[in-house]
Amino acid sequence: MKKLLYACIITASIQLGFAGMAKAQLTSLPDGDNKRASVSEQIGLADVTIRYSRPAVKKRDGHIWGELVPPGYVDQGFGPSKSAPWRAGANESTTIDFSSDVKIEGQPLAAGKYGFFVAYGADECTLFFSKNTSSWGSFFYKADEDVLRVKVKPVPADKSVERLKYEFADEAPASATVQLQWEKLVIPFKIEVDAMKNQVAMFRDELRSEKGFNWESWNQAALYCAQNKTNLEEALMWADTATSRIFGGDQSFQAWTTKVAVLQALGRNSEADEVMKKALPLGSETDLYRYARSLSAEKKAKEAFAVYKMNYDKHPDTFFTNAGLGRGYSGIGDYKKAITYIEKAQAQAPSKPAKDNMGKQIKTLQDGKDIN
Known part of the structure; x- marks a missing residue:
């Protein structure tokens, strides 16, 4: 009887194991040969990452924009959305991630990850930044999940692009233009950051870490603010920390002259002169x-x-x-x-x-x- 019971238990375990294994799937190429891709770039101190799938033209030149990519909004015949924009790629939703607050075409957008959709138009495209980042395509698009919409003008491409891609162009210290490129069209949108605000925020955060256990870090942050005439009251506190005995900056000519620079930026010149008298013997x-x-x-x-x-x-x-x-x-x-x-x-x-x-x-x- 015991042998029979053990055999039943073993048989059931094997069956359960195979049932569990049957649910798992082996890794395979993406559906439709739509290659997965990602592109990242730092704008100022903001990390921007776009993840998407890359459909190919496949000899459908002249039939992409306005046909394969329909104009405006469409009922795709699946899912709850009866008026959905394009997924801005293939397969899973395209997503874009910002590590800090940005502006898109001059409009503010908070740091975070967003689903990215496009309503194509020959003369004007609407871009959507949505809270929905996990859906397949735009079949489950909901307008009330949009965080930001901006309108941009598509422009003809210099040469045909076989597989859809995103590129960063027109890079500047605090801005860049993202270009969605496919076939003979480019859909661009400009991203801007407040580089100075982000830099000060980064200093503020890092000074609370192990990086804040030396006078040089406090001095670096204070000097940046003095040179850029920003965040001066807090910069003075940072300069006071840099020149304190805690980390040895009280014997540093550089630390004291940074404090002088902050005081001068604040218009407190008589105080700056007195501090400079302390600094000179240390030089x-x-x-x-x-x-x-x-x-x-x-x-x-x-x-x-x-x-x-x-x-x-x-x-x-x-x-x-x-x-x-x-x-x-x-x-x-x-x-x-x-x-x-x-x-x-x-x-x-x-x-x-x-x-x-x-x-x-x-x-x-x-x-x-x-x-x-």
Whole structure:
């Protein structure tokens, strides 16, 4: 009796196993030889990914647009949708994924994944970005799932494209145009991002991670904001963190000068001047030389001379301090003394181009002109 029971159990298990196996399907080529594809590109800091299937023209030239791809909306004879746009590809719905907020043809669209559909027209196409990302084709399209609709003009292609494809074109730092290309037609739409907003958001997020455990990261974020005159109040907090003792930035000339830049961007110049006094003693020979050069470029000759002199007193008779003091004297109009120091720098020049440059500066000073 026990043997019979065991045999029944084993037979049932085998039958259940085969039943389960029968539901599984082996991997095969996509239906209709419509190749699956994806294309991605970063626009600003936003990752944009399009996933789609690629139907072929297959000698149907002249019968794609307006025929195989019907104009407007159609009843496809299957599914609940009686007025559906085209799936913008083949097989499964085409999807497009944005890692951050974007604008499509000037219209805002939140970060996320969307089903992408097209209502074709010879003179104008309507593009749909839908919450429906998992359906097969557009058989289950619902208008109330649309998040955004935009209208664009299709344009003739320079050459025939056998298999439908998506490409990024007209790339710029904060924008690109996506082109749906098939047969002899292109349907383009422009994607734009707020690169500055995304960059600040990325900094804000990364500073909470392990990347925020050094003064350099806080300094990088604060300096970006100062240079771009954006998010300045928060940038000042970032600069305060960079110059704190926690991560060692309190001894960094770069960290303190970044704080100066943020304060200046905020219009708090007297505070910036006081902070700069703290920063100067921390500067290296090249730090002080570059800072003085920036003051010269801003036509702040007296301030530049003071820094060049400080640098020379700390590091007397080197190439940089001689070249710097020569620039300092030139800025305040004492060309004779300027020549003296530039000649010293010429003798110490580390390379022939540097030596030749000193020679040009001496000639300029001899002509009675400022070298800054």
